[in-house]
Amino acid sequence: MNITIGHLYPDLLNLYGDRGNIRCLTKRLEWRGIESNVIEYKLNDKVDFNECDIFLLGGGSDREQKLVCRELFKIKKDFKKYVEDMGVVIAICGGYQLLGSYYKMNDEKVEGLELVDLYTEQKEGRLIGNITIKSDLFDTPITGFENHGGRTYIGKDVKALGKVITGYGNDGESGYEGVAYKNIIGTYLHGPLLPKNPEVSDYLLTKALSRKYGKDITLDPLDDTAEKRANAYSQKLV
Numbered sequence: 001m002n003i004t005i006g007h008l009y010p011d012l013l014n015l016y017g018d019r020g021n022i023r024c025l026t027k028r029l030e031w032r033g034i035e036s037n038v039i040e041y042k043l044n045d046k047v048d049f050n051e052c053d054i055f056l057l058g059g060g061s062d063r064e065q066k067l068v069c070r071e072l073f074k075i076k077k078d079f080k081k082y083v084e085d086m087g088v089v090i091a092i093c094g095g096y097q098l099l100g101s102y103y104k105m106n107d108e109k110v111e112g113l114e115l116v117d118l119y120t121e122q123k124e125g126r127l128i129g130n131i132t133i134k135s136d137l138f139d140t141p142i143t144g145f146e147n148h149g150g151r152t153y154i155g156k157d158v159k160a161l162g163k164v165i166t167g168y169g170n171d172g173e174s175g176y177e178g179v180a181y182k183n184i185i186g187t188y189l190h191g192p193l194l195p196k197n198p199e200v201s202d203y204l205l206t207k208a209l210s211r212k213y214g215k216d217i218t219l220d221p222l223d224d225t226a227e228k229r230a231n232a233y234s235q236k237l238v
């Protein structure tokens with residue numbers, strides 16, 4: 001078995017070590033004897049959605065999001081097809097915002113990919129700090145760090161990734177964080193997210209392998225003692 005991970009615009013979208021999420025995925029595959037390959041797509045590269053089993057869209061500053069936005073309309077149609085065909089995506093913060101229809105800043109509007117029914121608007125003050133959420137998809141709470149000026153509003157038929165235990169989440173008011181739609185996870189949690197949330201890593205890998213090989217695949221368990229300790233420690237940071 002093998003998995004190919006596509007990293008979209010790593011030169012622009014890579015805040016707070018979001019690239020570490022890919023390192024985490026490839027390491028967890030290697031530990032299980034599964035091969036992996038990473039393709040980095042820079043601006044102007046042609047993205048082939050048949051080539052990858054997981055896509056990562058990391059966080060970015062407003063300036064970088066504006067630059068990436070010009071590229072998105074080129075991949076929008078193929079990306080939609082990939083998502084509707086249960087392709088796996090992990091999108092963090094700025095990348096999460098780009099999944100929706102738009103990100104409106106004071107003076108400008110960044111058109112999004114329209115993959116999920118959500119939109120983001122910048123408001124006064126940034127939502128910054130450590131965050132822990134509880135998702136129905138996982139036993140262990142998910143922890144990370146958030147720093148965003150945008151407030152994200154998800155459609156009423158779209159499920160949030162989880163409920164906020166500590167921190168701000170999507171908009172600082174609703175009590176919800178992120179989005180889970182088909183095989184997309186969108187979230188404000190940096191960290192990077194995956195090393196201290198191994199259940200989330202294995203969820204993405206299981207979905208990607210099962211889709212690729214057309215059967216339910218169960219991953220061998222790993223010794224996650226260090227990861228669990230990091231998760232527990234991070235949950236205590238408020």
Ligand code: GLN
Nearest residue numbers: 059060062093094149150
């Ligand atoms: N620029 C966006 C915001 O401030 C996203 C920031 C990020 O990716 N951390 O809301």
